[in-house]
Amino acid sequence: MVFADATEALMWIVRLAAIGVLTVSLETLVQRRVLRDENLMSWRVGSLRQVYLVRPPFGRWLDLVLGYPNVCGMLVLRGLLAAVLAAGPRALVLSPWCLSAMALMLLLFTVRNPYGHDGADQMAIIIFTSAAMATLAGGWAVKACLWFLGLQICLAYSTAGIAKATARGWLDGSYLVGIAASQMYGHQEAALFLSREPLISRVLSISIFTWESLFPLVLVAPRPVAYAMVASGFLFHLSNGFLMGLNDFLWLFVATYPALLYCIAARGF
Amino acid sequence: MSSTMVPVRHVLQWGVAGCYVVWFLLSLAVLVPKFMPYIRAMDGFLLVPGWKFFAPNPVQGDYHLLYRDQLADGTVTEWTEVTLFQRRRWWNVAWNPGKRANKALFDAIQDLSDEARRNPGTLVGSISYLTLLNYVSSVERFAPPAFTQFMLLHSFSLFLEREPQLVFSSELHSL
Numbered sequence: 001m002v003f004a005d006a007t008e009a010l011m012w013i014v015r016l017a018a019i020g021v022l023t024v025s026l027e028t029l030v031q032r033r034v035l036r037d038e039n040l041m042s043w044r045v046g047s048l049r050q051v052y053l054v055r056p057p058f059g060r061w062l063d064l065v066l067g068y069p070n071v072c073g074m075l076v077l078r079g080l081l082a083a084v085l086a087a088g089p090r091a092l093v094l095s096p097w098c099l100s101a102m103a104l105m106l107l108l109f110t111v112r113n114p115y116g117h118d119g120a121d122q123m124a125i126i127i128f129t130s131a132a133m134a135t136l137a138g139g140w141a142v143k144a145c146l147w148f149l150g151l152q153i154c155l156a157y158s159t160a161g162i163a164k165a166t167a168r169g170w171l172d173g174s175y176l177v178g179i180a181a182s183q184m185y186g187h188q189e190a191a192l193f194l195s196r197e198p199l200i201s202r203v204l205s206i207s208i209f210t211w212e213s214l215f216p217l218v219l220v221a222p223r224p225v226a227y228a229m230v231a232s233g234f235l236f237h238l239s240n241g242f243l244m245g246l247n248d249f250l251w252l253f254v255a256t257y258p259a260l261l262y263c264i265a266a267r268g269f
Numbered sequence: 270m271s272s273t274m275v276p277v278r279h280v281l282q283w284g285v286a287g288c289y290v291v292w293f294l295l296s297l298a299v300l301v302p303k304f305m306p307y308i309r310a311m312d313g314f315l316l317v318p319g320w321k322f323f324a325p326n327p328v329q330g331d332y333h334l335l336y337r338d339q340l341a342d343g344t345v346t347e348w349t350e351v352t353l354f355q356r357r358r359w360w361n362v363a364w365n366p367g368k369r370a371n372k373a374l375f376d377a378i379q380d381l382s383d384e385a386r387r388n389p390g391t392l393v394g395s396i397s398y399l400t401l402l403n404y405v406s407s408v409e410r411f412a413p414p415a416f417t418q419f420m421l422l423h424s425f426s427l428f429l430e431r432e433p434q435l436v437f438s439s440e441l442h443s444l
Contacts, residue, residue, distance in 0.1 A: 027366035038407030040373035045403050049396045050313065107314045114396065115380070116373030122318045129316070133288060137281040144282075148289040155296055156320040163324030170324070178329030181425055184371050187357060209324075241362035250362070 003261040006142045007094065010131060012258040013149065014093050017127045018085035020120065020251025021102070025079035029072060034116065036068050043067050046113030053111070066112045078105045099132035119156070120248035126152055127255060143266070149259035154216035156253070157233075161212025170209055173201030185244040211236070219263055226264045230257055292316070330425035332378045333433065336405040338414030339441060348420060351408060377401055378421055378436070385437055398439070406444055416441040 003009040028035070037044045043066045047053040053062060065074060081102055085093050092098055106125045110117055127149065134145035169175035173194070180191035194201040211232065218229040234257070237250040295317045298304045308317055335348040353374055355367040380397035392398055405419045418441045424433035 023364070027364065028369055030366045031370055034370040034373060038403060040370060040377060040400060040404050042400065042403060045396060045399050048399065107316075110315050111313065113373075115376035115400065116369045117315070117376075118372055119318070119320065119322055122315060125314070125316060126318065130289065130292075133285045137278070137285040139278065139282050141282040141285045144286040144289055148293060151293055152296065152318070155293075156318065156322075159300060159320040160322040160324050163321045167325040169326065169329075175323070175327055175329065178425070179323060179327055181330060182328070183331045184375060238362070242359070245357055245361040245365045245368055247362055247365045248368075 003258045004265040006146055006262060006266075009146055009258040009262040010134065010142055011090060011093050013127060013146075013255050014099065014131055015086050016255035016258075017124060017252055018082045018093075018102075020248055020255060021106070021124055021128075022079055022082035022086055023251065024120070024124075024248050025075050025082060029075050029079070032069075032072050032075075035071055035112075041113040041116045043071065043112050046115075049114065062108075062111075065108060071109070071112065074105055074108065078102065078109075081105070094135050096132050096136040099128055099135055103128040103132050118246075118248070120246070120252040123152075123156075123252040123256070127252070143262075146259040146262045146266075149256045150219065150263040153253065153256040153260065154219065157212040157215035161209040161215070164205075164209035165213060170205050171202075173198060173203075173205040176201050176205045176208075180243075185246075187243045190243055218260060219267065223264060227261075230260055230264075233257065296320075328375075328379065330423060332375065332436065333422040333424060334374065334378065334401065334405070334419060335422065336408065336417055336419045338410065339416040340412060341415045346414075351405060377404075381421065382436055393440070402439065402442060406442075414444055416443050418442065 003012070033039055034041050036042065043063075047059070047062070047066075053059055064070060081098060085098060085102065103125065106121070106128060110121065110125065130145050130148055134141045164170040164175075167175065169178070177191060177194045180186045180194055181188075194204075215229065215233070218226045221229065234254055237246070237253055240246045241250045295308060299308045299317050299319065334351045334353075336351065337348045338346045340346070353367075353370055355371075361368075377397045377400045381392075381395070381401060384392055384395045384397055388395070401419055401421075402417075406417055418439045420438045421436040422433040423436050425431045
């Protein structure tokens with residue numbers, strides 16, 4: 001059975017997520033000027049939003065770790081740790097200390113500034129924090145972690161899908177055209193095509209939120225259907241990576257799929 | 270394993286499982302509008318996810334950040350756009366370093382738009398306002414200005430027949 005062993009499934013989750021974190025860390029280092037004090041993800045400005053971020057002694061410690069250019073050092077460390085978790089020996093991949101260190105660095109980077117983060121960053125925090133807890137406790141806590149991650153990914157898709165289904169723009173396909181027409185998440189050829197083919201835009205739009213809304217059925221569907229749904233998720237993120245540039249979602253959301261496969265194998269039917 | 274380790278391990282496992290349950294329940298509760306402000310106020314580490322991707326009403330088109338300066342002699346410059354967005358390339362499916370800056374600008378602008386609607390009186394001290402002011406103040410210029418201000422426009426870039434709309438215009442700030 002695919003990923004019937006809980007520890008094996010968790011190891012694959014960590015490895016896949018680590019590839020995502022490694023990619024994101026390298027990307028941020030390449031564009032590290034955005035982290036400078038005068039730029040959009042400034043620690044100097046970000047630290048103003050809560051008193052505890054500046055009050056000594058915690059504030060001084062945060063200054064040391066999160067100030068520029070020191071934060072680049074943390075990103076280098078994070079990248080190195082991600083490389084170890086992605087390709088290293090099993091003992092390190094499932095080490096609560098390594099996983100806790102990764103979770104801490106992800107959390108600190110999120111605290112640094114409220115802007116510039118996305119759902120993939122949130123999923124990375126959830127994966128590594130929950131994995132650290134599971135490996136620290138051991139035993140059946142690993143299985144509990146897999147069910148937690150499986151339920152979180154189902155919640156992620158169904159929340160997005162149901163929220164879309166309530167909006168007229170998603171029902172008539174116009175929102176899909178608007179997103180495709182944006183510079184940030186768009187794709188010019190796709191936008192032009194969809195704007196000329198409103199019926200296709202509508203069908204595609206309805207298909208997307210229907211798939212998202214029904215995704216939790218993967219936990220109860222017959223196995224062939226469940227595996228097909230998991231595979232469709234991979235294709236969904238691959239296409240988003242091409243069309244919208246959401247490459248981090250491809251790694252960090254698909255990283256939770258071994259948890260889904262474990263849940264499908266473990267449910268007993 | 271000693272006899273005392275076994276109960277400790279059990280307690281730890283139940284404790285972790287309990288954390289997962291609470292965490293998942295909070296992930297559900299944050300979707301309820303009346304609970305969301307309280308949960309978000311406590312969630313400094315953003316551990317409770319917000320999964321409403323592009324939903325229910327995603328931003329259509331693009332935001333544009335522009336600035337202009339008032340020089341020491343009183344001259345006011347033309348509005349200049351701060352260009353950040355990089356054109357999509359096929360390799361962005363694997364490598365997309367520009368997305369974080371794009372997202373940061375988008376987030377700051379979205380936050381400012383929301384803040385302008387909710388708390389216009391305290392807008393100038395908000396993190397979003399300070400972020401954008403800090404950013405435009407540091408953009409390289411040919412001549413050092415005495416004052417600067419920024420403006421946000423919203424456009425449908427691909428459909429140029431639609432005029433860009435003004436979202437927000439700041440006061441003049443001394444540099």
